[in-house]
Amino acid sequence: MEHLKKYWKRNLLYLFVLLLIWFSISFGCGILFVNELNAIKLGGFKLGFWFAQQGAIYGFIVIIFIYTFLMNRLDKKFDLDEK
Protein backbone atom coordinates (compact mmCIF):
# COMPACT_ATOMS: atom_id res chain seq x y z
CA MET A 1 0.00 0.00 0.00
CA GLU A 2 2.81 2.39 0.96
CA HIS A 3 4.31 1.62 -2.40
CA LEU A 4 1.17 2.61 -4.32
CA LYS A 5 0.66 5.75 -2.26
CA LYS A 6 4.13 6.90 -3.21
CA TYR A 7 3.41 6.20 -6.86
CA TRP A 8 0.20 8.20 -6.73
CA LYS A 9 1.88 11.12 -4.94
CA ARG A 10 4.57 11.30 -7.57
CA ASN A 11 1.90 11.08 -10.29
CA LEU A 12 0.07 14.06 -8.78
CA LEU A 13 3.29 16.04 -8.53
CA TYR A 14 3.98 15.53 -12.23
CA LEU A 15 0.42 16.54 -13.10
CA PHE A 16 0.59 19.64 -10.93
CA VAL A 17 3.85 20.90 -12.45
CA LEU A 18 2.81 20.13 -16.03
CA LEU A 19 -0.61 21.75 -15.62
CA LEU A 20 1.08 24.80 -14.12
CA ILE A 21 3.15 25.12 -17.30
CA TRP A 22 0.02 24.43 -19.34
CA PHE A 23 -1.80 27.27 -17.60
CA SER A 24 1.01 29.77 -17.86
CA ILE A 25 1.70 29.36 -21.58
CA SER A 26 -1.97 29.44 -22.59
CA PHE A 27 -3.94 31.58 -20.13
CA GLY A 28 -0.82 33.36 -18.85
CA CYS A 29 1.21 34.31 -21.92
CA GLY A 30 -1.67 34.18 -24.40
CA ILE A 31 -4.34 36.08 -22.47
CA LEU A 32 -3.51 37.56 -19.06
CA PHE A 33 -0.11 39.04 -19.87
CA VAL A 34 -0.64 39.45 -23.59
CA ASN A 35 -0.33 43.25 -23.57
CA GLU A 36 2.95 43.20 -21.64
CA LEU A 37 4.38 40.51 -23.93
CA ASN A 38 3.20 42.29 -27.06
CA ALA A 39 5.79 44.99 -26.32
CA ILE A 40 8.43 42.38 -27.19
CA LYS A 41 8.82 41.38 -30.82
CA LEU A 42 9.81 38.01 -32.20
CA GLY A 43 10.56 38.73 -35.85
CA GLY A 44 7.30 40.09 -37.20
CA PHE A 45 5.26 38.63 -34.34
CA LYS A 46 4.28 40.44 -31.19
CA LEU A 47 5.23 37.88 -28.54
CA GLY A 48 1.83 37.74 -26.80
CA PHE A 49 0.03 37.25 -30.10
CA TRP A 50 2.53 34.57 -31.06
CA PHE A 51 1.90 32.66 -27.84
CA ALA A 52 -1.86 32.84 -28.34
CA GLN A 53 -1.79 31.58 -31.94
CA GLN A 54 1.39 29.47 -32.15
CA GLY A 55 3.60 29.14 -29.08
CA ALA A 56 1.05 27.69 -26.68
CA ILE A 57 0.24 24.88 -29.13
CA TYR A 58 3.92 23.93 -29.49
CA GLY A 59 4.15 24.00 -25.71
CA PHE A 60 1.16 21.65 -25.40
CA ILE A 61 2.91 19.06 -27.57
CA VAL A 62 6.04 19.25 -25.42
CA ILE A 63 3.93 18.89 -22.25
CA ILE A 64 2.25 15.70 -23.47
CA PHE A 65 5.56 14.10 -24.50
CA ILE A 66 7.22 15.02 -21.20
CA TYR A 67 4.22 13.54 -19.38
CA THR A 68 4.48 10.35 -21.44
CA PHE A 69 8.18 10.06 -20.69
CA LEU A 70 7.82 10.74 -16.95
CA MET A 71 4.88 8.40 -16.47
CA ASN A 72 6.44 5.54 -18.40
CA ARG A 73 9.56 5.89 -16.27
CA LEU A 74 7.46 5.99 -13.11
CA ASP A 75 5.48 2.90 -14.14
CA LYS A 76 8.72 1.02 -14.67
CA LYS A 77 10.26 2.17 -11.41
CA PHE A 78 7.27 1.00 -9.41
CA ASP A 79 6.92 -2.09 -11.56
CA LEU A 80 3.42 -1.14 -12.67
CA ASP A 81 4.00 -1.19 -16.41
CA GLU A 82 2.05 -3.58 -18.58
CA LYS A 83 4.21 -6.08 -20.38
Add this chain to the structure above:
Amino acid sequence: MSVQIWTYIIVGITFALYIGIAIWSRAGSTGEFYVAGGGVHPIANGMATAADWMSAASFISMAGIISFAGYDGSVYLLGWTGGYVLLALLLAPYLRKFGKFTVPDFVGDRYYSQTARTVAVFCALFVSFTYVAGQMRGVGVVFSRFLEVPVNYGVVIGMFIVFFYAVMGGMKGITYTQVAQYCILIFAFMVPAIFISILLTDHAIPQLGFGARLADGTYLLDKLDGLHEELGFARYTEGARGMWDMFCITGALMAGTAGLPHVIVRFFTVPRVRDARLSAGYALIFIAILYTTAPAIAVFARTNLIETVSETPYSKLPAWFGKWEKTGLIIFEDKNGDGKVQYVANKDLNELTIDHDIIVLANPEIAKLPIG
Protein backbone atom coordinates in the same frame (compact mmCIF):
# COMPACT_ATOMS: atom_id res chain seq x y z
CA MET B 1 -11.72 16.47 -69.53
CA SER B 2 -13.83 18.94 -67.63
CA VAL B 3 -13.38 19.80 -63.97
CA GLN B 4 -16.71 18.06 -63.26
CA ILE B 5 -15.47 14.71 -64.62
CA TRP B 6 -12.20 15.03 -62.69
CA THR B 7 -14.18 15.68 -59.53
CA TYR B 8 -16.27 12.54 -60.08
CA ILE B 9 -13.17 10.43 -60.77
CA ILE B 10 -11.26 11.69 -57.71
CA VAL B 11 -14.22 11.44 -55.35
CA GLY B 12 -14.98 7.98 -56.80
CA ILE B 13 -11.43 6.80 -56.09
CA THR B 14 -11.48 8.07 -52.48
CA PHE B 15 -14.81 6.32 -51.90
CA ALA B 16 -13.52 3.08 -53.37
CA LEU B 17 -10.53 3.42 -51.05
CA TYR B 18 -12.70 3.98 -47.97
CA ILE B 19 -15.05 1.11 -48.79
CA GLY B 20 -12.08 -1.13 -49.61
CA ILE B 21 -10.65 -0.40 -46.17
CA ALA B 22 -14.03 -1.12 -44.57
CA ILE B 23 -14.26 -4.56 -46.18
CA TRP B 24 -10.64 -5.41 -45.49
CA SER B 25 -10.89 -4.46 -41.83
CA ARG B 26 -14.42 -5.64 -41.00
CA ALA B 27 -15.00 -6.51 -37.41
CA GLY B 28 -15.14 -10.14 -36.27
CA SER B 29 -15.75 -9.70 -32.53
CA THR B 30 -17.25 -7.30 -29.99
CA GLY B 31 -13.80 -6.09 -29.03
CA GLU B 32 -12.99 -5.41 -32.64
CA PHE B 33 -16.27 -3.64 -33.19
CA TYR B 34 -15.98 -1.22 -30.28
CA VAL B 35 -12.26 -0.63 -29.94
CA ALA B 36 -10.69 -2.23 -32.99
CA GLY B 37 -9.51 -5.18 -30.89
CA GLY B 38 -7.27 -2.81 -28.96
CA GLY B 39 -4.53 -3.43 -31.49
CA VAL B 40 -4.05 -0.15 -33.31
CA HIS B 41 -0.53 1.28 -33.51
CA PRO B 42 -0.12 4.55 -31.54
CA ILE B 43 0.85 6.56 -34.64
CA ALA B 44 -2.14 5.27 -36.63
CA ASN B 45 -4.35 5.97 -33.63
CA GLY B 46 -2.87 9.47 -33.37
CA MET B 47 -3.76 10.16 -37.01
CA ALA B 48 -7.26 8.77 -36.58
CA THR B 49 -7.80 10.96 -33.50
CA ALA B 50 -6.57 13.97 -35.45
CA ALA B 51 -8.96 13.17 -38.31
CA ASP B 52 -11.81 12.97 -35.79
CA TRP B 53 -10.78 16.40 -34.61
CA MET B 54 -10.68 17.87 -38.07
CA SER B 55 -14.39 17.95 -38.49
CA ALA B 56 -15.94 20.50 -40.80
CA ALA B 57 -15.57 23.05 -38.01
CA SER B 58 -11.77 22.89 -37.80
CA PHE B 59 -11.17 22.30 -41.46
CA ILE B 60 -13.47 24.81 -43.10
CA SER B 61 -14.62 27.32 -40.51
CA MET B 62 -11.80 27.94 -38.04
CA ALA B 63 -9.31 29.76 -40.28
CA GLY B 64 -12.20 31.85 -41.60
CA ILE B 65 -13.29 32.88 -38.11
CA ILE B 66 -9.73 33.76 -37.12
CA SER B 67 -9.34 35.72 -40.35
CA PHE B 68 -12.17 38.04 -39.33
CA ALA B 69 -11.53 38.04 -35.58
CA GLY B 70 -7.72 38.28 -35.51
CA TYR B 71 -6.32 37.89 -32.01
CA ASP B 72 -9.85 37.28 -30.67
CA GLY B 73 -9.94 34.05 -32.69
CA SER B 74 -7.18 32.66 -30.47
CA VAL B 75 -9.87 31.34 -28.12
CA TYR B 76 -10.53 28.49 -30.57
CA LEU B 77 -6.86 27.67 -31.07
CA LEU B 78 -6.10 27.72 -27.35
CA GLY B 79 -9.40 26.18 -26.28
CA TRP B 80 -9.46 23.18 -28.56
CA THR B 81 -5.80 22.24 -28.27
CA GLY B 82 -5.50 23.15 -24.59
CA GLY B 83 -8.52 21.01 -23.77
CA TYR B 84 -6.79 18.16 -25.47
CA VAL B 85 -3.95 18.41 -22.95
CA LEU B 86 -6.47 18.04 -20.12
CA LEU B 87 -7.93 15.01 -21.86
CA ALA B 88 -4.52 13.40 -22.32
CA LEU B 89 -3.27 14.08 -18.79
CA LEU B 90 -6.35 13.77 -16.62
CA LEU B 91 -8.80 11.48 -18.38
CA ALA B 92 -7.51 9.21 -21.10
CA PRO B 93 -4.89 7.14 -19.24
CA TYR B 94 -7.23 6.44 -16.30
CA LEU B 95 -10.16 5.44 -18.46
CA ARG B 96 -7.82 3.23 -20.44
CA LYS B 97 -6.50 1.61 -17.29
CA PHE B 98 -9.98 0.91 -16.04
CA GLY B 99 -10.62 -1.19 -19.13
CA LYS B 100 -14.18 -0.21 -20.03
CA PHE B 101 -15.22 0.74 -23.53
CA THR B 102 -17.41 3.72 -22.75
CA VAL B 103 -17.52 6.59 -20.29
CA PRO B 104 -20.96 5.62 -18.88
CA ASP B 105 -19.51 2.16 -18.12
CA PHE B 106 -16.69 3.81 -16.24
CA VAL B 107 -18.98 6.16 -14.30
CA GLY B 108 -21.34 3.31 -13.39
CA ASP B 109 -18.59 1.02 -12.11
CA ARG B 110 -16.50 3.65 -10.41
CA TYR B 111 -19.40 5.12 -8.40
CA TYR B 112 -21.25 1.80 -7.90
CA SER B 113 -24.45 3.33 -9.19
CA GLN B 114 -26.92 2.44 -11.94
CA THR B 115 -28.43 5.93 -11.66
CA ALA B 116 -25.05 7.56 -12.33
CA ARG B 117 -24.60 5.25 -15.30
CA THR B 118 -28.00 6.22 -16.73
CA VAL B 119 -27.28 9.92 -16.30
CA ALA B 120 -23.95 9.44 -18.07
CA VAL B 121 -25.68 7.59 -20.93
CA PHE B 122 -28.10 10.48 -21.42
CA CYS B 123 -25.26 13.00 -21.33
CA ALA B 124 -23.33 11.01 -23.91
CA LEU B 125 -26.39 10.72 -26.17
CA PHE B 126 -27.11 14.43 -25.87
CA VAL B 127 -23.52 15.39 -26.66
CA SER B 128 -23.37 12.95 -29.58
CA PHE B 129 -26.64 14.10 -31.13
CA THR B 130 -25.66 17.75 -30.94
CA TYR B 131 -22.30 16.98 -32.45
CA VAL B 132 -23.62 14.68 -35.17
CA ALA B 133 -26.28 17.20 -36.21
CA GLY B 134 -23.55 19.65 -37.22
CA GLN B 135 -21.44 17.00 -38.92
CA MET B 136 -24.36 15.50 -40.86
CA ARG B 137 -25.18 18.92 -42.23
CA GLY B 138 -21.59 19.07 -43.53
CA VAL B 139 -21.96 15.59 -45.05
CA GLY B 140 -25.25 16.66 -46.63
CA VAL B 141 -23.76 19.77 -48.19
CA VAL B 142 -20.91 17.75 -49.70
CA PHE B 143 -23.22 15.05 -51.11
CA SER B 144 -25.73 17.56 -52.43
CA ARG B 145 -22.99 19.45 -54.26
CA PHE B 146 -21.44 16.20 -55.52
CA LEU B 147 -24.61 14.43 -56.69
CA GLU B 148 -26.47 17.67 -57.45
CA VAL B 149 -29.44 16.85 -55.26
CA PRO B 150 -31.21 18.97 -52.60
CA VAL B 151 -29.32 19.14 -49.30
CA ASN B 152 -31.96 17.07 -47.41
CA TYR B 153 -31.42 14.13 -49.77
CA GLY B 154 -27.70 14.67 -49.35
CA VAL B 155 -28.05 14.21 -45.58
CA VAL B 156 -30.08 10.99 -46.00
CA ILE B 157 -27.69 9.49 -48.57
CA GLY B 158 -24.69 10.40 -46.40
CA MET B 159 -26.39 8.86 -43.37
CA PHE B 160 -26.92 5.53 -45.13
CA ILE B 161 -23.34 5.35 -46.29
CA VAL B 162 -21.97 6.15 -42.85
CA PHE B 163 -24.37 3.65 -41.24
CA PHE B 164 -23.40 0.83 -43.63
CA TYR B 165 -19.82 1.62 -42.95
CA ALA B 166 -19.91 1.84 -39.17
CA VAL B 167 -22.04 -1.30 -38.77
CA MET B 168 -19.80 -3.39 -40.97
CA GLY B 169 -16.37 -2.19 -39.94
CA GLY B 170 -17.01 -0.91 -36.43
CA MET B 171 -14.20 0.96 -34.81
CA LYS B 172 -11.57 -0.89 -36.79
CA GLY B 173 -12.87 0.18 -40.17
CA ILE B 174 -13.40 3.72 -38.96
CA THR B 175 -9.90 3.93 -37.51
CA TYR B 176 -8.17 2.99 -40.75
CA THR B 177 -10.38 5.17 -42.95
CA GLN B 178 -9.69 8.04 -40.56
CA VAL B 179 -5.98 7.51 -41.15
CA ALA B 180 -6.53 7.76 -44.91
CA GLN B 181 -8.79 10.74 -44.39
CA TYR B 182 -6.21 12.57 -42.28
CA CYS B 183 -3.63 12.29 -45.04
CA ILE B 184 -6.05 13.59 -47.68
CA LEU B 185 -7.34 16.46 -45.52
CA ILE B 186 -3.97 17.74 -44.38
CA PHE B 187 -2.67 17.62 -47.95
CA ALA B 188 -5.63 19.66 -49.18
CA PHE B 189 -5.14 22.15 -46.36
CA MET B 190 -1.36 22.57 -46.55
CA VAL B 191 -0.71 22.85 -50.29
CA PRO B 192 -2.46 26.19 -50.86
CA ALA B 193 -1.10 27.51 -47.55
CA ILE B 194 2.48 26.73 -48.55
CA PHE B 195 2.15 28.27 -52.01
CA ILE B 196 0.47 31.44 -50.74
CA SER B 197 3.17 31.76 -48.10
CA ILE B 198 5.88 31.52 -50.77
CA LEU B 199 4.02 34.01 -52.95
CA LEU B 200 3.70 36.59 -50.19
CA THR B 201 6.82 36.20 -48.07
CA ASP B 202 9.19 33.72 -49.74
CA HIS B 203 8.85 31.32 -46.79
CA ALA B 204 7.82 27.75 -47.57
CA ILE B 205 6.65 27.22 -43.98
CA PRO B 206 3.40 29.15 -43.41
CA GLN B 207 3.97 29.20 -39.63
CA LEU B 208 7.10 31.33 -40.24
CA GLY B 209 5.70 33.09 -43.29
CA PHE B 210 3.00 35.02 -41.50
CA GLY B 211 5.58 36.58 -39.16
CA ALA B 212 7.94 37.48 -42.00
CA ARG B 213 8.54 40.50 -44.22
CA LEU B 214 6.76 41.19 -47.49
CA ALA B 215 8.61 42.02 -50.71
CA ASP B 216 8.54 45.73 -49.78
CA GLY B 217 10.29 45.10 -46.45
CA THR B 218 7.40 45.68 -44.03
CA TYR B 219 6.27 42.84 -41.76
CA LEU B 220 3.06 41.18 -42.97
CA LEU B 221 1.37 41.52 -39.57
CA ASP B 222 2.33 45.21 -39.28
CA LYS B 223 0.85 45.81 -42.69
CA LEU B 224 -2.36 44.01 -41.77
CA ASP B 225 -2.62 46.00 -38.52
CA GLY B 226 -2.20 49.15 -40.60
CA LEU B 227 -4.92 48.11 -43.07
CA HIS B 228 -7.27 47.33 -40.19
CA GLU B 229 -6.65 50.73 -38.62
CA GLU B 230 -7.28 52.50 -41.92
CA LEU B 231 -10.65 50.79 -42.31
CA GLY B 232 -11.64 51.32 -38.69
CA PHE B 233 -11.35 47.68 -37.49
CA ALA B 234 -9.58 46.77 -34.24
CA ARG B 235 -5.90 45.98 -34.88
CA TYR B 236 -5.59 42.39 -36.09
CA THR B 237 -2.98 41.33 -33.54
CA GLU B 238 -4.82 42.90 -30.59
CA GLY B 239 -8.50 42.28 -31.22
CA ALA B 240 -11.50 43.85 -29.57
CA ARG B 241 -12.55 41.31 -26.93
CA GLY B 242 -11.92 41.99 -23.25
CA MET B 243 -9.34 39.96 -21.34
CA TRP B 244 -11.80 38.15 -19.05
CA ASP B 245 -14.09 37.44 -21.95
CA MET B 246 -11.17 35.72 -23.70
CA PHE B 247 -10.22 33.92 -20.50
CA CYS B 248 -13.67 32.47 -19.85
CA ILE B 249 -14.44 31.45 -23.43
CA THR B 250 -11.09 29.68 -23.66
CA GLY B 251 -11.76 27.91 -20.36
CA ALA B 252 -15.21 26.77 -21.50
CA LEU B 253 -13.89 25.47 -24.83
CA MET B 254 -11.13 23.57 -23.02
CA ALA B 255 -13.55 21.85 -20.65
CA GLY B 256 -15.82 20.94 -23.56
CA THR B 257 -12.97 19.53 -25.60
CA ALA B 258 -11.73 17.35 -22.76
CA GLY B 259 -15.12 15.61 -22.71
CA LEU B 260 -15.66 14.70 -26.37
CA PRO B 261 -16.85 11.06 -26.29
CA HIS B 262 -15.66 10.10 -29.78
CA VAL B 263 -12.16 11.24 -28.90
CA ILE B 264 -12.09 9.56 -25.50
CA VAL B 265 -13.00 6.19 -27.01
CA ARG B 266 -9.99 6.49 -29.31
CA PHE B 267 -7.72 5.80 -26.35
CA PHE B 268 -9.21 2.33 -25.96
CA THR B 269 -8.09 1.23 -29.39
CA VAL B 270 -4.39 0.93 -28.50
CA PRO B 271 -2.92 -2.09 -26.71
CA ARG B 272 -1.59 -0.58 -23.45
CA VAL B 273 -1.87 2.48 -21.19
CA ARG B 274 1.63 3.44 -22.27
CA ASP B 275 0.45 3.45 -25.89
CA ALA B 276 -2.57 5.56 -24.97
CA ARG B 277 -0.25 8.24 -23.58
CA LEU B 278 2.04 8.11 -26.59
CA SER B 279 -0.78 8.16 -29.10
CA ALA B 280 -2.18 11.28 -27.39
CA GLY B 281 1.16 12.95 -28.11
CA TYR B 282 1.17 11.87 -31.75
CA ALA B 283 -2.43 13.00 -32.16
CA LEU B 284 -1.58 16.46 -30.88
CA ILE B 285 1.32 16.75 -33.34
CA PHE B 286 -1.00 15.86 -36.21
CA ILE B 287 -3.64 18.28 -34.91
CA ALA B 288 -1.05 21.01 -34.40
CA ILE B 289 -0.04 20.89 -38.07
CA LEU B 290 -3.53 22.08 -38.91
CA TYR B 291 -3.97 24.37 -35.92
CA THR B 292 -0.73 26.29 -36.37
CA THR B 293 -1.30 26.65 -40.13
CA ALA B 294 -4.85 27.98 -39.72
CA PRO B 295 -3.78 31.34 -38.21
CA ALA B 296 -1.27 31.77 -41.04
CA ILE B 297 -3.96 31.11 -43.64
CA ALA B 298 -6.17 33.57 -41.76
CA VAL B 299 -3.58 36.34 -42.05
CA PHE B 300 -2.80 35.64 -45.72
CA ALA B 301 -6.49 35.55 -46.66
CA ARG B 302 -7.33 38.67 -44.69
CA THR B 303 -4.53 40.72 -46.24
CA ASN B 304 -5.26 39.52 -49.77
CA LEU B 305 -8.99 40.05 -49.32
CA ILE B 306 -8.67 43.65 -48.11
CA GLU B 307 -6.13 44.50 -50.78
CA THR B 308 -8.28 42.98 -53.53
CA VAL B 309 -11.68 44.40 -52.68
CA SER B 310 -11.17 47.62 -50.73
CA GLU B 311 -11.99 50.67 -52.88
CA THR B 312 -12.01 48.51 -56.03
CA PRO B 313 -14.62 49.38 -58.68
CA TYR B 314 -17.30 46.66 -58.74
CA SER B 315 -16.77 46.03 -62.45
CA LYS B 316 -13.05 45.30 -61.91
CA LEU B 317 -13.48 42.69 -59.17
CA PRO B 318 -12.01 39.22 -59.89
CA ALA B 319 -14.18 36.31 -61.06
CA TRP B 320 -14.36 34.54 -57.66
CA PHE B 321 -16.26 37.48 -56.24
CA GLY B 322 -19.13 37.01 -58.68
CA LYS B 323 -19.17 33.23 -58.20
CA TRP B 324 -19.54 33.47 -54.44
CA GLU B 325 -22.06 36.30 -54.80
CA LYS B 326 -24.30 33.81 -56.62
CA THR B 327 -24.26 31.49 -53.60
CA GLY B 328 -25.37 34.39 -51.42
CA LEU B 329 -22.32 34.01 -49.19
CA ILE B 330 -20.88 37.34 -50.37
CA ILE B 331 -23.25 40.30 -50.49
CA PHE B 332 -22.35 43.68 -51.96
CA GLU B 333 -24.65 46.69 -51.82
CA ASP B 334 -23.42 49.98 -53.21
CA LYS B 335 -24.78 52.27 -50.49
CA ASN B 336 -23.14 55.51 -51.61
CA GLY B 337 -23.49 54.74 -55.31
CA ASP B 338 -19.83 55.35 -56.24
CA GLY B 339 -19.48 51.95 -57.92
CA LYS B 340 -16.60 50.97 -55.61
CA VAL B 341 -16.50 48.49 -52.71
CA GLN B 342 -16.25 50.16 -49.31
CA TYR B 343 -15.26 47.52 -46.78
CA VAL B 344 -15.07 49.26 -43.39
CA ALA B 345 -15.91 48.64 -39.73
CA ASN B 346 -18.65 51.27 -39.61
CA LYS B 347 -21.91 49.36 -40.23
CA ASP B 348 -23.66 52.28 -41.92
CA LEU B 349 -20.91 52.77 -44.48
CA ASN B 350 -19.83 49.14 -44.99
CA GLU B 351 -21.03 47.70 -48.28
CA LEU B 352 -19.62 44.19 -48.14
CA THR B 353 -20.79 41.16 -46.14
CA ILE B 354 -18.72 37.97 -46.34
CA ASP B 355 -19.61 34.60 -44.84
CA HIS B 356 -16.68 33.38 -42.69
CA ASP B 357 -17.04 29.80 -43.94
CA ILE B 358 -15.94 30.59 -47.50
CA ILE B 359 -12.46 31.85 -46.56
CA VAL B 360 -10.68 28.49 -46.61
CA LEU B 361 -12.40 27.43 -49.83
CA ALA B 362 -11.92 30.74 -51.63
CA ASN B 363 -8.42 31.40 -50.27
CA PRO B 364 -6.48 30.01 -53.27
CA GLU B 365 -8.52 32.10 -55.68
CA ILE B 366 -8.29 35.24 -53.55
CA ALA B 367 -4.50 34.79 -53.56
CA LYS B 368 -4.59 34.36 -57.37
CA LEU B 369 -3.14 30.84 -57.27
CA PRO B 370 -3.55 29.13 -60.66
CA ILE B 371 -6.43 26.85 -59.61
CA GLY B 372 -9.79 26.38 -61.29
